[in-house]
Amino acid sequence: MEFNLADLFESVVDVAGGQTAMVSGSRRPTYAELEQRANRLAHHLAGTGVGPGDRVGVQLANGTEYIETMVACFKIRAVPVNVNYRYTAGELAYLYADAGLSGLVFHRRFGEAVGPALGALTGPRVVLEVADGTAAAGGHDGYDGYESALGSAPPDRNFPPRGADDLYCVYTGGTTGMPKGVLWRHADIFFAAMGGGDPLSLGDQITAPEELAGRVLHPGITALAIPPFMHAAGHWLAFSTLFGGGTVVTVEGGVFDPVEVWRLVEAEAVNALVVVGDAMARPLLDVLATDPGRYDLSSLLAVGSGGAVLSPSTKAQLADLLPGRVVADRFGSSETGQVGGEAPPGDPYGPPRLRVDDRTDVLDADLEPVRPGSGTIGHLARGGHVPIGYLGDPASSATTFVERDGRRWALPGDLATVQADRTITVLGRGSLCINTGGEKVFPDEVEAALKDHPDVDDAIVIGIPDARFGERVVALVQGRAGRPIDPEALRRDSHDRLTGYKVPREILVIAEIVRSPSGKPDYPWARAAAESARRPDDEG
Numbered sequence: 001m002e003f004n005l006a007d008l009f010e011s012v013v014d015v016a017g018g019q020t021a022m023v024s025g026s027r028r029p030t031y032a033e034l035e036q037r038a039n040r041l042a043h044h045l046a047g048t049g050v051g052p053g054d055r056v057g058v059q060l061a062n063g064t065e066y067i068e069t070m071v072a073c074f075k076i077r078a079v080p081v082n083v084n085y086r087y088t089a090g091e092l093a094y095l096y097a098d099a100g101l102s103g104l105v106f107h108r109r110f111g112e113a114v115g116p117a118l119g120a121l122t123g124p125r126v127v128l129e130v131a132d133g134t135a136a137a138g139g140h141d142g143y144d145g146y147e148s149a150l151g152s153a154p155p156d157r158n159f160p161p162r163g164a165d166d167l168y169c170v171y172t173g174g175t176t177g178m179p180k181g182v183l184w185r186h187a188d189i190f191f192a193a194m195g196g197g198d199p200l201s202l203g204d205q206i207t208a209p210e211e212l213a214g215r216v217l218h219p220g221i222t223a224l225a226i227p228p229f230m231h232a233a234g235h236w237l238a239f240s241t242l243f244g245g246g247t248v249v250t251v252e253g254g255v256f257d258p259v260e261v262w263r264l265v266e267a268e269a270v271n272a273l274v275v276v277g278d279a280m281a282r283p284l285l286d287v288l289a290t291d292p293g294r295y296d297l298s299s300l301l302a303v304g305s306g307g308a309v310l311s312p313s314t315k316a317q318l319a320d321l322l323p324g325r326v327v328a329d330r331f332g333s334s335e336t337g338q339v340g341g342e343a344p345p346g347d348p349y350g351p352p353r354l355r356v357d358d359r360t361d362v363l364d365a366d367l368e369p370v371r372p373g374s375g376t377i378g379h380l381a382r383g384g385h386v387p388i389g390y391l392g393d394p395a396s397s398a399t400t401f402v403e404r405d406g407r408r409w410a411l412p413g414d415l416a417t418v419q420a421d422r423t424i425t426v427l428g429r430g431s432l433c434i435n436t437g438g439e440k441v442f443p444d445e446v447e448a449a450l451k452d453h454p455d456v457d458d459a460i461v462i463g464i465p466d467a468r469f470g471e472r473v474v475a476l477v478q479g480r481a482g483r484p485i486d487p488e489a490l491r492r493d494s495h496d497r498l499t500g501y502k503v504p505r506e507i508l509v510i511a512e513i514v515r516s517p518s519g520k521p522d523y524p525w526a527r528a529a530a531e532s533a534r535r536p537d538d539e540g
Contacts, residue, residue: 001209003164003187006074008243010157011213016245019219023268024063025252034068036155041072043153045103049124052077055099055169059083059106059114061254065130065146066229067238069105075159079167081181082230089116095171096120099181099391103127105146109134169391170232172334181391182334188385192337193236199244212243220246223272224264226280228254232334233306237274258283262295269299277308278451279458279515288321302326307520309444311451312349331426333412335400336382351448354424359384362416362424367404373420380414380426383407432523434463436471439501446504449497450475453490455483458513460526461504474530475504478513485509508533
């Protein structure tokens with residue numbers, strides 16, 4: 001047995017076979033049942049010619065089929081690839097070709113975009129359609145059915161040996177540019193993002209794969225995965241939970257519904273709830289504030305946010321409406337895995353910070369560690385278990401995954417400083433940094449200040465060209481229901497929270513901020529919206 005994701009999952013099945021692995025609508029498979037379905041799919045894929053190193057697209061909403069497909073690929077040493085189901089046919093064709101997909105598993109509702117893109121697939125070209133209650137898009141009904149494929153394949157666990165060096169891939173769209181596939185070894189992603197065999201997240205990871213079975217909890221924790229599995233945070237949560245013998249609960253259909261989330265927390269006695277920043281947390285809190293006491297949330301122990309930082313006002317409201325629960329922001333990225341984060345000393349609602357240790361540092365342009373307390377801005381760096389590189393992109397790999405003194409580091413693109421006490425303040429993505437009159441402005445800080453205003457529900461901050469300053473800070477804001485926003489009043493209020501040059505020169509009130517399904521800001525949309533709203537005399 002090795003640190004291989006399929007080997008590790010099978011070791012959990014052997015000791016927790018009768019425990020509930022997932023809850024998705026009416027489906028409640030045990031570990032043994034989930035594995036049998038994954039075995040059937042693995043045998044079907046292998047029978048079509050999919051083998052070690054071949055990549056299979058997973059274009060599914062949250063549900064049991066997503067995890068079954070990932071586990072099936074791992075079992076035959078194939079590589080599941082997360083596909084963003086919001087992509088258009090053209091974007092899908094790019095991703096299918098860039099990833100070199102040999103096969104695809106998709107929900108029927110996405111078929112209209114899938115059909116025109118299928119020509120970009122290579123290799124065995126196995127395509128399985130998962131029925132979801134919708135009609136076949138465009139009347140097309142010629143794909144092989146997922147359930148039929150499983151029904152015709154054996155459920156046995158009889159596969160060739162696997163290794164710790166088998167590949168795992170996660171595609172990331174980031175905030176700019178075309179999507180890229182990040183390649184990891186199984187052993188590295190297990191420790192970097194899937195708990196490392198520590199079901200309670202206490203930092204006590206296993207040292208040998210045989211130890212995992214002894215760490216399984218009976219029963220395990222129950223976690224509700226709100227982020228879509230098509231983004232790393234979603235399936236990292238799922239596998240971290242499964243490797244501890246826990247139960248993964250999903251919102252049926254993968255649609256974010258705050259009322260349904262709280263119903264599931266009560267009905268399934270959920271212990272851990274994971275959101276992506278204010279975009280998910282605030283609608284959830286609005287439901288609780290509107291109808292306090294409606295739900296029995298006594299099982300809930302922790303609320304975590306990954307992929308986007310919670311604003312101070314949201315953390316304060318969480319503490320008020322869910323007293324006694326752990327509320328935690330967590331840094332992480334496709335290039336680093338889960339990094340962690342802690343509240344600043346004496347400020348439980350402040351932005352999370354990291355700490356310099358043997359795996360986390362801030363490196364300057366010469367790849368030297370930034371001196372604590374110097375005020376120097378460098379690049380956040382993560383060592384230890386890091387990816388192999390980007391799929392088919394050696395140039396980007398060379399700048400993101402670097403080596404210093406014989407040790408490899410991942411530089412995910414975040415700029416940061418190191419305080420005198422060796423805590424790390426993450427400033428934000430360097431590619432999003434706004435240079436206005438020679439001063440650097442990081443959108444994260446301005447967005448947090450704006451969202452702290454009681455009339456603001458959401459905000460995105462960007463830089464747009466300016467003839468005088470190079471770039472100007474512009475904010476797009478969405479107001480809370482029934483609370484109109486006065487842009488000038490909001491600008492004046494911002495002066496109490498931000499240094500003058502960080503205050504948005506313009507505030508554009510938008511009916512609805514556009515975000516990705518994971519809750520991350522859509523900065524290209526924001527720039528286009530801001531440009532279309534500008535007046536001809538706005539350049540000066």
